[in-house]
Amino acid sequence: MAAERVPPARAAGHTRLRFEGVLALAGLALCWQIASYFFPPFLFPSIPAIAERFAGIFVHAAPLGDALATAGRILLGLAGSFVLGSLLALLMGRSDTFHRYAYPLLNFNQGIPALSWVVVSIIWFRGIEFRIFFIMVMTTLPGFSFQLLDAYRAMSKDLLEMTLSFRPTRLDLLRTLVLPTVVPGILTAWKVNLGNAARVVVVAELVGATGGVGYELLQQQQLFDMAGAIAWTIVLVVFVLVVQRVLTLIERRQLRYRPLAERGS
Amino acid sequence: MSEAPAIVFDAVDKRFPRSEAAEDFYAVRALSFAVAAGELVAILGPTGCGKSTTFNLIAGLIRPSSGRVRVAGHDPYDEFDWFRGKIGIVFQNDRLMPWRSALDNVALGLELNKVAREERVAIARAWLERLGLKGHEADYPFALSGGMRQRVSIARAFAIKPAILLGDEPFSGLDAVTGDTLRREFVDLVRETRCTGIFITHSIDEALQLGRRVLVFRRPARIIYQARLGPDTPAAERERIRSDILHALGGTVATKEEP
Numbered sequence: 001m002a003a004e005r006v007p008p009a010r011a012a013g014h015t016r017l018r019f020e021g022v023l024a025l026a027g028l029a030l031c032w033q034i035a036s037y038f039f040p041p042f043l044f045p046s047i048p049a050i051a052e053r054f055a056g057i058f059v060h061a062a063p064l065g066d067a068l069a070t071a072g073r074i075l076l077g078l079a080g081s082f083v084l085g086s087l088l089a090l091l092m093g094r095s096d097t098f099h100r101y102a103y104p105l106l107n108f109n110q111g112i113p114a115l116s117w118v119v120v121s122i123i124w125f126r127g128i129e130f131r132i133f134f135i136m137v138m139t140t141l142p143g144f145s146f147q148l149l150d151a152y153r154a155m156s157k158d159l160l161e162m163t164l165s166f167r168p169t170r171l172d173l174l175r176t177l178v179l180p181t182v183v184p185g186i187l188t189a190w191k192v193n194l195g196n197a198a199r200v201v202v203v204a205e206l207v208g209a210t211g212g213v214g215y216e217l218l219q220q221q222q223l224f225d226m227a228g229a230i231a232w233t234i235v236l237v238v239f240v241l242v243v244q245r246v247l248t249l250i251e252r253r254q255l256r257y258r259p260l261a262e263r264g265s
Numbered sequence: 266m267s268e269a270p271a272i273v274f275d276a277v278d279k280r281f282p283r284s285e286a287a288e289d290f291y292a293v294r295a296l297s298f299a300v301a302a303g304e305l306v307a308i309l310g311p312t313g314c315g316k317s318t319t320f321n322l323i324a325g326l327i328r329p330s331s332g333r334v335r336v337a338g339h340d341p342y343d344e345f346d347w348f349r350g351k352i353g354i355v356f357q358n359d360r361l362m363p364w365r366s367a368l369d370n371v372a373l374g375l376e377l378n379k380v381a382r383e384e385r386v387a388i389a390r391a392w393l394e395r396l397g398l399k400g401h402e403a404d405y406p407f408a409l410s411g412g413m414r415q416r417v418s419i420a421r422a423f424a425i426k427p428a429i430l431l432g433d434e435p436f437s438g439l440d441a442v443t444g445d446t447l448r449r450e451f452v453d454l455v456r457e458t459r460c461t462g463i464f465i466t467h468s469i470d471e472a473l474q475l476g477r478r479v480l481v482f483r484r485p486a487r488i489i490y491q492a493r494l495g496p497d498t499p500a501a502e503r504e505r506i507r508s509d510i511l512h513a514l515g516g517t518v519a520t521k522e523e524p
């Protein structure tokens with residue numbers, strides 16, 4: 001009576017959704033292309049022109065380096081924020097006192113715009129990469145901390161008692177119960193924060209980066225180059241989508257123990 | 266530890282603070298009893314009389330407010346690590362880890378006891394087979410029925426060869442037929458493995474079936490009646506014990522399993 005991993009109804013719904021997504025994007029591109037016939041290229045460059053710029057980013061070493069630099073900054077920032085956020089979440093989960101001090105600070109932080117961190121990091125730090133890292137961590141930290149704390153808090157008391165009855169070591173308890181409990185929360189946190197990080201990174205790159213998508217976007221703005229601006233934006237969007245996809249695959253693998261409803265809601 | 270009593274309660278109180286009232290709430294009050302090694306004891310009492318609290322005290326999941334709890338001569342709360350591999354528990358709900366297969370759930374205790382991988386897989390496999398779940402090793406809990414899940418949790422408790430086996434109403438969450446079958450198998454297993462067993466129940470039938478001694482509790486947990494019985498206790502004697510229990514409880518528990 002092993003349940004099917006992916007019931008047919010769900011699988012069909014998934015492909016249909018993807019087909020519709022492609023259709024919607026094609027429609028948008030078509031509208032843009034039509035607009036390009038009526039407006040000058042600096043307002044609505046043609047789709048082939050944008051595609052050419054987009055392709056150009058990947059064939060030349062310098063712009064490809066820019067794209068990779070930004071990707072690296074996003075992933076590094078998220079990794080740093082994840083590590084620090086996990087630590088804060090664990091401390092908040094285990095100590096009420098710590099929670100009472102840390103929670104308001106994180107909450108306060110949530111209201112600070114990315115641009116404020118840009119200003120602060122420029123004044124405080126010299127190294128450009130460190131400035132960006134700092135901004136990325138500060139802006140995505142509350143998200144990671146709160147989501148991981150929620151996941152930790154959702155741990156089943158029943159399972160905790162059951163596991164404790166076997167007298168695990170602290171490390172074994174973490175490995176066999178806490179970690180599997182928070183895995184879904186970790187994946188969700190990464191997905192949510194990835195989008196945030198992609199938006200923040202271009203702002204962070206204004207701290208004087210001499211490369212990266214944010215830097216390139218600034219160049220295009222100064223040149224009034226709409227095709228270039230869109231091409232660089234698409235690079236960032238594609239990066240986010242690819243990483244999302246990877247996270248979804250990991251999620252599907254990790255959460256295969258969860259029953260799927262045959263009938264979607 | 267053949268001579269020393271397996272479980273000793275000495276004037277044990279367990280209080281829970283109540284948010285509104287000035288006084289704490291006594292779930293267990295001045296409870297004293299001893300269970301010999303190898304003995305099978307059923308604790309019977311109405312819902313809310315403190316059975317699970319007593320159970321959690323034995324399991325070392327909570328600490329007594331006053332008095333002394335000793336299991337195999339050790340303090341189950343403070344000497345946390347000493348009890349590794351010694352206590353097996355079957356709870357009312359199966360408490361399986363949803364992310365582990367049936368096999369890995371059974372192997373959990375062995376894994377925490379640092380038993381090598383091949384060995385624990387072999388042991389877990391044998392226990393699943395013993396409980397009629399051959400072929401379901403790789404199934405996740407969601408794919409198993411309630412009865413099958415409880416079988417997995419029983420296998421998990423027995424797999425570590427515990428010296429002490431505790432059951433907190435292990436069959437009350439199941440339908441009558443499933444519960445009955447499983448109870449019979451369970452009784453056989455407990456006798457076979459010769460562990461000390463404490464089983465909590467609110468059913469007189471179950472208590473008489475599982476226990477060599479029946480302790481009847483009343484709120485806050487204290488013993489108001491106890492009786493010994495064995496496989497060769499005559500039917501008339503059983504009936505007398507049953508009516509004594511009913512009398513002691515003043516009709517607060519059901520005689521038969523609910524249909």
Ligand SMILES: Nc1ncnc2c1ncn2[C@@H]1O[C@H](COP(=O)(O)OP(=O)(O)O)[C@@H](O)[C@H]1O
Pocket residue numbers: 281282290291292310311312313314315316317318319
């Ligand atoms: N953690 C707790 N905090 C407060 N009260 C509790 C707690 N655990 C149990 N109680 C109370 O103690 C009493 C006995 O509970 P319990 O031992 O679960 O009874 P039983 O298992 O016999 O049904 C109940 O009135 C319950 O509300």
Ligand SMILES: [Mg+2]
Pocket residue numbers: 316317
């Ligand atoms: Mg109970």
